[in-house]
Amino acid sequence: MNSTSTPSSPGSPNRTNSAIGSTTDTTTGTTTVITNIGSLVTNDPSLGDESPLGLILDAAVVIEGDRVVWTGENSKAPATDNRVDAGGRAVLPGFVDSHSHLVFAGDRTQEFNARMSGRSYTAGGIRTTVAATRAATDAELEANLTRYLREALRQGTTTFETKSGYGLTVEDEARALRIAAAHTDEVTYLGAHIVSPDYADDPAAYVALVTGEMLDACVPYARWVDVFCEKGAFDGDQARAILTAGKAKGLHPRIHANQLSYGPGVQLAVELDAASADHCTHLTDADVDALANSRTVATLLPGAEFSTRAQWPDARRLLDAGVTVALSTDCNPGSSFTSSVPFCIALAVRDMGMTPDEAAWSATAGGAQALRRDDIGRIAPGAYADLTLLDAPSHVHLAYRPGVPLVSGVWRRGVPMIL
Ligand SMILES: [Zn+2]
Numbered sequence: 001m002n003s004t005s006t007p008s009s010p011g012s013p014n015r016t017n018s019a020i021g022s023t024t025d026t027t028t029g030t031t032t033v034i035t036n037i038g039s040l041v042t043n044d045p046s047l048g049d050e051s052p053l054g055l056i057l058d059a060a061v062v063i064e065g066d067r068v069v070w071t072g073e074n075s076k077a078p079a080t081d082n083r084v085d086a087g088g089r090a091v092l093p094g095f096v097d098s099h100s101h102l103v104f105a106g107d108r109t110q111e112f113n114a115r116m117s118g119r120s121y122t123a124g125g126i127r128t129t130v131a132a133t134r135a136a137t138d139a140e141l142e143a144n145l146t147r148y149l150r151e152a153l154r155q156g157t158t159t160f161e162t163k164s165g166y167g168l169t170v171e172d173e174a175r176a177l178r179i180a181a182a183h184t185d186e187v188t189y190l191g192a193h194i195v196s197p198d199y200a201d202d203p204a205a206y207v208a209l210v211t212g213e214m215l216d217a218c219v220p221y222a223r224w225v226d227v228f229c230e231k232g233a234f235d236g237d238q239a240r241a242i243l244t245a246g247k248a249k250g251l252h253p254r255i256h257a258n259q260l261s262y263g264p265g266v267q268l269a270v271e272l273d274a275a276s277a278d279h280c281t282h283l284t285d286a287d288v289d290a291l292a293n294s295r296t297v298a299t300l301l302p303g304a305e306f307s308t309r310a311q312w313p314d315a316r317r318l319l320d321a322g323v324t325v326a327l328s329t330d331c332n333p334g335s336s337f338t339s340s341v342p343f344c345i346a347l348a349v350r351d352m353g354m355t356p357d358e359a360a361w362s363a364t365a366g367g368a369q370a371l372r373r374d375d376i377g378r379i380a381p382g383a384y385a386d387l388t389l390l391d392a393p394s395h396v397h398l399a400y401r402p403g404v405p406l407v408s409g410v411w412r413r414g415v416p417m418i419l
Contacts, residue, residue, distance in 0.1 A: 031069070034062075034389075036058075036085050039055065041092035042055070043361060043365040052357070052365075060077035062080055063414045067381075067383065068381055084416075088393060089392060089408070090394050090397070093379050094159065094410060097152060097160040097328050099301060099330050099370075100163070100329055101331065102162045103179055105140055106136075108128055111128065115308065126166070126334060129166045130197065132166075133176070152329075152331075152339040152340075156388035157341055161186035163189075163190040164190050165191070165193030169198070170217045174221065189219070189225050190228070191209075194228065203238070207234070207242065210245075211245035225246025225251040225253055229268065231261055235264075252274075256279055258280050258281060258282045260310075267287065270290040270291065270294040273295070276326065276370040277291065279299075279313065279330075280299070288321045291323040297324045297326050299328055299367075299370050300313045300318075302347035303343070303344055304330045308335055312347075312352050314352065315354045316353030316354070319358060324366060325362045327341070327362040328341070328363075329344055346398065357395075359399060387410070387411040388409070390406045391408040
């Protein structure tokens, strides 16, 4: 991973550096040890058992300000100002949810109800949310966003990416990104979610808008550019034009690829060095090979397959080929209305061939790689002190005890959060 190649780094002066929940100043040098951790996932093999999880049993972590400054065996922990006893429970890095769509209004209860009664999902359902989002006030959109961020925090998410894509006008897309940027550094311009209903008869004109005036209005608020490359949304040539235009303006590409059918999305992601190809459900052997020989992460979003009764992505096939896999929620009101990373971990283990260890890694370090970040997704000196405490002795319980609210503590940037 090479975080220096991305066009802008998180926390750069032109963007707001607040995020989930309320935080206080963490620049002081106060040190805190979290001691008596039964099982610690560091995601740094050199710190622990040399597995990818870098597991340490009977461990401790020392936080200074917003960073981790020490991890190791409990008995060797240095003296600190404060002490928190984990009581033998498990700690792992805060979840990194690298794919969500949280700036929206309304819901799609009726569509879900109909689909669960036998109707198949198509991309057109997005138009319902577009109409509701355009009609909402800024305050309504922000209140909705923060509601789901609190929900995610309670389930252990300390970093999230989120996208526009329910405005589909210059003004509404820029508005969505401005609202998102007040709550996260990982903001994605998705003017190319679907062809705007206003341009149904002239998709080429909509692509021109997305790559022109709309892009210019959105660039100040975004780090990433995304496109839904799928039948009924944007084809390979359109997707290439959109991502290339975004790159030229300093955004870095990611892509909704190969979700509902085979298609060019994954190959395009690799060609353009996208940080992530998201969904990856329908893959040829050539697609898998291309991912394995690139640094593009395959981000799997099992909430979508769950909520649409669709075919699961084959995580085992990707992992066995050497592809880096991330797990995220895809939280959105249409096809995956869950903010729960633990739920996605349970699905990935139960139905996608991942081991509990692999799923825990993918939801933390994998998400960080999908955002080209090395300061999150691990508990090691220098990383942000983003930690999740489980009311369980091991991270394995995330899959072993599905649906159970195991998250009992979260630190974000060194600050214990009120859940
Ligand atoms: Zn999505």
